[in-house]
Amino acid sequence: MATLPTYPGVYVEELPSSVRTITAVTTSVCAFVGRTRRGPLNSAVTVTSFADFERRFGGLDPDGVLGHSVRQFFLNGGSVAVVVRVDSGSGSSAAVRLSSAEITPAAAVLEITAKEPGTWGSGLRVSVDYDTEDPEKTYNLRVFDSSGAVQESFTGLGTAEGDPRSADSMVNSSSAVIRIAVLNRDGRPNPVGTVSKKFDSVPAADVLSRDVDVKIGEKSHTFKIYDQEKDGDTAPATVTALALLLERKLRALPDLPGKRVFAGARVTAFGRRLQVVAGSDSPDDLVRFTGENANDLGLEGSVNPPVFLLEGGADGGAPGAADLMGSEAGKTGIHALRAVQDVNLLALPELAGYDSTDDMLAVISAADALCREKRMFLLVDAPAHWTDIDAARVGRADFDVVRSDHAALYFPQVEVVDPLTGRLRGFPPSGTVAGIMARTDSERGVWKAPAGTEALLNGVRSLTVLMTDRENGLLNPVAVNCLRTFPVVGPVVWGARTLDGSDALGSQWKYVPVRRLALMLEESLYRGTQWVVFEPNDERLWAQIRLNVGAFLHTLFRQGAFQGTSPREAYFVKVDKDTTTQDDVNRGVVNVVVGFAPLKPAEFVIVKIEQMAGQVLT
Template sequence: MPTPAGYPGVYIEELPSSVRTIASVTTSVTAFVGHTRRGPLNTPVRVTSFADFERRFGGLTSQSAVGYAVHQFFGNGGTVAVVVRVTKAGTGKAARVTLESTEGHSECPVLEVHAKEPGHWGSGLRLAVDYDTPCPEETFNLHVLDARGASRESFTNLSMDPAHGRHAETVINAGSGLIRVKVVGEGRPDPSGTVSKPFAEELPDLEVELTVKIGEVERAFTLYDPDCDGEAPCDVTELALLLERKLRALPDAPGKHAFAGTEVTAFGRRLQVVAGSIDPDDVVRFLGECANDLGLEASVNPPVFPLSGGEDGAPPGPRDLVGSEADKTGLQALRDIEDVNLLSLPELAGYESVGDMVTVLSAADRLCRERRIFLLVDAPSAWGSVDAARAGIGAFEPVRSDHAALYFPQLRLTDPLTGRLRAFPPSGAIAGVMARTDGERGVWKAPAGTEARLAGVYSLAVQLTDRENGLLNPLGINCLRTFPVVGPLVWGARTLRGADALDNEWKYVPVRRLALHIEESLRRGLQWVVFEPNTEQLWQQIRLNASGYLHTLFEKGAFKGGTPRQAYFVKCDKDTTTDEDIANGIVNVVVGIAPVKPAEFVIVKIQQMAGQFEI
């Protein structure tokens, strides 16, 4: 808005810049779709390290090619992955347990608890409940433990009242990464272990003999001995400390920690005694009249409440991997997430039927075209020789896409689970090499050559010679080779449309990926154009913004040519946008680039010279 001039002088007005920066999008975020040990079903989850993958998806398992592919991805330079867990439809169950309440003097279920995700892993979860809260007569605490008894999650001051600010179902379901709960009755869940009756203000006589039984082990002891224990406890808290010390001093069963790890907690006027064991059979029971007089036989429960019944889902079939676009399952789950540049489907290499493999690849290719993703295809594991690869490539004619590249042969690595060598599909490692190359050189550099070393690879399933490489390269098969000193590496950079017979403009992987990168960057960077007045001023701003972005790539070496004019152009004017286009609300921008193609064949000519050199 112009500054109003009310007096003679100099006025300063700051004008906003009309230049809008177009930022480059990511180039190497890789999506892995398939079977994992655990994790949310059909939900894309972003992970930034293999340790992150282990926490979210359970790590390696012999039934999951995805776990190994992710491991190889990060081992070869990958930085960000998106994992979608898929299982066979109708398989897999979540472990569960129902907590009961006896507060109304009759047992009734009050809280259903189940693992957040299907799988056997949930059967390793344990729950502990206590009433050690500011309002011990109304609220409770819920602790989630693992199979070793280590604390994983804790939720405090919970209430079963839906109107309470700490309603158990609301708080746990919103904050837990391990469990989900549903309130199914009134009353609080019973606490873990043995809970006493409320003690009076004045403690009873404590110079008594008590007998305690944990599991099958029974021990007797004196609760309070004036000669050994000093002053008598004067409140419930001091009594809890005394009882805990006495129980922990008792001889334990061989190999057990039930007595030695006993915990005694005071809340309100009551005591809670829990065995130092996560074995549900290690219930603490106080026996005899003295225990009854002290109120230590009031409520007896196991030390933990175990979840059970979890079952792993079976590996997905072709239909499960393809998924449903309406339900966003399988591959279609990737439609909900931005910034995915590469796609790996390592399970396909193990399919016995090439037809099933082609079915999944067809669906993946449609997704890749719509979302500007590049697909990494693993050669079938049945291709155990060059002749098998030459004979089998014909089955891939229906999916010869310029958005995909096929790599052969498989990699031989040491399996971290067994310590033995075995073959793995290469797409995870290839994606890591692409990520490393993009970071060091740029997406326009072919992810192949002596810099494209495959880390951690012991050998290749098929050792190729130069002559055999020459038979496969013209067919659009990217070969993995082993060279002296350098070791295993990527020695091909063609798309599936890169066969010599097809003569396609998208022959090379870096050219295709550079174009996808520019398309997506311009699409996002020009969103501001929508609803702007379609005039020459707008066209000028578009040319300025797009040219600035492309010039940045030119300076980095993404295009061939010695000058910007030779490297790229941006055209947006009355020639590209006619009056009819303006009437229809359309603005047309034409962008041309001269990509750098890889030097696939290097020919060196040597001539022998006769005569003597004069110095």
């Protein structure tokens, strides 16, 4: 704000800086689109490690390759990935309905559904208990996975209308695995296990010392809850002490072979009641108290299962071409990435397994269009049926219809030990190559070709096709980036051409690092010059643009991103009356021309040796 002088003296005024820093955008965030074991459908989810992917998408799928590609991405240097789950067909979510005995006749009060479709949801189990501060009105809900480990716990839930801790509002806002619908607000879900009647007082010692019959399946046991003479028991004075005593006696009973029904039994006191839960999570392993003495203790009655199982989960089929391409209007398939800003690479590893080349090319064409729009780079896997050099040479012609400088084709597949089977298995190389690009960008810069002896394929034991130099020389000129294995060095990426990089075409975007550097510059300048919009379009603005864009390019020059020994040889920024005429100013246009001299990879190294026989050096 300009100072308005009103008195004689010295005024201090702070001037706004004309420097607006332009920061280079990320270059190695890779998006993977395809089938996963679980996860939200057609929604882009960011993961920062393979453990994160396992937690969110269920880990490796024996019927799919996307999980293995993500694993290879992180193993080879990737740090951030975006995953979009896509299925084909009608998958369904596992669910269970919980009833309430507080309603006459008994009716379902809760419907619990797995948050995401798939068979994974059928492994979920839930339990209910009333061990709360207000056991007559509230309850606890626990969610277990298939191994019996607790996934989530929710305490003090209610079902009444307007209850701030209503199950649907509390669970649906925080659970990562389930969703709840309240079907009837007049009751609570029945607790699992066996629940006693309400004790007015703790049963006397003579009542507790009577024989109690307990039954699991067809096998019965008889025991005494209180046996001072045999076990040295102390008569319980509280319901909590009674619960501990009963739990100890149940755990001492012999189990069925291979079971922990009694060994893992739990007895909980809530209010003036007991809840007895079997140590098994199978609904077939029910513990049932029988006989007159059990009735006197309030343990006789209907028995609920130890857990409630979610059922009916089903996976969709492997995604076809239409599923991967998705819909722009519905933001499905690859179009789910439109809502994500920082995505630089795109991998579609399932395409390699397609039987139809036409379907594969249709998806690549749609993905290439998206990459051009969002300034991304597409990693294309060679078809799995390219099992030798001849198949690759013949099949390469099919890719002429999707020739693009925003994509690169890699051949052959990599052989990796499948952790699910312990055996070698061939996988599409795109995930591995994406990880190498991320590693190269971090260590050297996006202007360095992600190829050469530094581009080691970590985790790769072999390649499905081994080739010689001469065979490599048949594919490299037609823009097929080969993966090679060399003695001592091991498997590496040995090509850095875009799909537009055939020798016959002479494209300026022949090389992968040149195109990726240009994409980084375009996106960085696009974001870093937003402040220009609506500024007065005059020489002062043009000078600020030259200053800020020039500073950004000079930083890259000092890092070795461009050719040339001086800034003048490496780049230029031009915005003046020559680029922006008065007519442009009248139309609200400012034209900024940026040029740069990209580095080209030393693709061919020629060493000339001359014999100097009979010559004398002076």
